[in-house]
Amino acid sequence: MFDEIISFIRDTCRQKNGSIPLHAPTFSGREKEYLTACIDDGFVSSVGPAVERFERAVADYTGAAHAVATVNGTAALHVALLVAGVRPGDAVITQAVSFVATANAIAYCGARPIFLDSDRRRLGLSPAALEEFLGEHCRLGDDGRAYHRASGRRVAVCLPMHTFGHPQDLHGLQTLCEPHGIALVEDAAEALGSFYGRRHAGTVGRLGVLSFNGNKTITTGGGGMILTNDAELAAEARHLTTTAKREHRWQYHHDRLGFNYRLPAINAALGLAQMEVLEPLLAKKRARAAAYRDFFDARGLGWVQEPDGCRSNYWLGAVLMADREQRDAFLAHSNARGVTTRPLWGLLHRAPMYADCVTDSLADSRWLEERLVNIPSGVSL
Ligand SMILES: Cc1ncc(COP(=O)(O)O)c(C=O)c1O
CATH class of the missing domain: 3.90.1150.10 (Aspartate Aminotransferase, domain 1)
Incomplete structure (x- = not known):
């Protein structure tokens, strides 16, 4: 056989x-043309029109109100979790069936993953497993947030992953997260072009994340994107991914611990051509x-x-x-x-x-x- x-x-x-x-x-598209244009106009790094155009192209396609481009999907996940409110000592519920970046991004925030079971058909975080875990191992605090009883950790975020592009049961998960004060963040790294009902993967939770690594459906060489419909979260994500530099024409003031996570224009140029196909x-x-x-x-x-x-x-x-x-x-x-x-x-x-x-x-x-x-x-x- x-x-x-x-x-x-x-x-x-x-x-x-x-x-x-x-x-x-x-x-097979206009990759070389766009890369050449990028080199010709001299904007190959973190400033220049290509990054913003790429962000707009992805926002338009996915229907997300805001898209923030990053150097890779892992960096996008890290910052998405931070702006969703994950703090050191917190717990984040996710699935054991995933690429290591899902858990690493949680650890970068100083939080610990809680690994729950996957649904056999969808391959991702099972709402039944989440329901059982919340019911048996968590309590609701006076602040309206869920706490893991044994460790005392606050459960800040639930992070399902759309395994191999198959959309997870977002309604089932959201219905459980909401009354427990848990923010839903989607690891949609593998899911560009996947839709949950009419909504693109990564746009149902508070934030979602895409990857444009070379093995994905389309690529920017390396790259990622944070998606959200919340303007404040998008602004915070943009700030954190650009070294938390306050806008000024010549001064350098950084008001938080930020990251050099902005996607270079040369990668965005590649992404623009890829989006067209x-x-x-x-x-x-x-x-x-x-x-x-x-x-x-x-x-x-x-x-x-x-x-x-x-x-x-x-x-x-x-x-x-x-x-x-x-x-x-x-x-x-x-x-x-x-x-x-x-x-x-x-x-x-x-x-x-x-x-x-x-x-x-x-x-x-x-x-x-x-x-x-x-x-x-x-x-x-
Ligand atoms: C599920 C998942 N999450 C996160 C990532 C991280 O993306 P990147 O490789 O762009 O950092 C990937 C893949 O590469 C992935 O498959």
């Missing part, structure tokens, strides 16, 4: 020989996902499908194997034949720096970890 899968992936990717990457960037790239990715779905469904293998009522960008296609043994055999077989496949990230609570963090049973996260394999998902135009 593995050979049949490999040959189907090769046919679908139209690549009979050579190695097929998991997700390579596609440069986003729709055709998404259309191709959807067509690829539909072909994969038909193939895997016909063979009784679990293709991870976009949730009902949502539109996924299908950033990385995911298949659920029968068990760990079959997963490992398929990973070995496919990678040996030049078809890049990857298992799920190791669950975050096992990383040494997070080994002391609070978790629930993570039963479904472990189930997913044993079975899930990502398959080649990049497209070209």
Whole structure:
């Protein structure tokens, strides 16, 4: 059966020989033109028109009222958590099924992650797990905020991640967060082009974050974006990402501990060209996902499908194997034949720096970890 899968992936990717990457960037638009213009006008760094234009393009596409560009998605997450009110000693509830940056951004704020279980179908933070955790392990303080009973930590933020671009149950999570005074922040790093109902991923919570790393649907080389509908939070995020420098034509006054997190114009120029081809790239990715779905469904293998009522960008296609043994055999077989496949990230609570963090049973996260394999998902135009 593995050979049949490999040959189907090769046919679908139209690549009979050579190695097929998991997700390579596609440069088929005006990238060179915009980069040249950027160099010609001399604005390659943190000032210049390209960054603002890129921010506007992303805000327009996602429907976010404000977009603040950053050097990468991790920096965007760090600052989004800070402006959402995460302080040293706080706790942030997130999922164990994620890339390490999700937890690292929490730790950069001096807070600790609490890792809860993922939904088997959506692959992200389970509202049922959140409900159980809040009910059994948290109390509501006099200030209307939730506190984790055992550690005494305030639960400042809930940070779901839209795994492989599949939108999480934001309504279910929001309904639980609101009465507990917990701010919802979305790690939408993988989800540009994904919609929860009619709303773009990352625009439902108080803040959301995108990544434009080279392995994402579109790339700026390195880059990220903070999305929010709140003008004050956007202004604070902009201030913090630009070394907290007070505006003045020549003086240098920095009124807080800020960060040099602003996206350089040269990266924004690349992003502008990539935004112009986003729709055709998404259309191709959807067509690829539909072909994969038909193939895997016909063979009784679990293709991870976009949730009902949502539109996924299908950033990385995911298949659920029968068990760990079959997963490992398929990973070995496919990678040996030049078809890049990857298992799920190791669950975050096992990383040494997070080994002391609070978790629930993570039963479904472990189930997913044993079975899930990502398959080649990049497209070209
Ligand atoms: C879920 C998730 N969060 C955060 C990030 C961090 O983004 P970046 O690599 O741009 O720092 C990534 C990916 O790269 C990611 O997949």
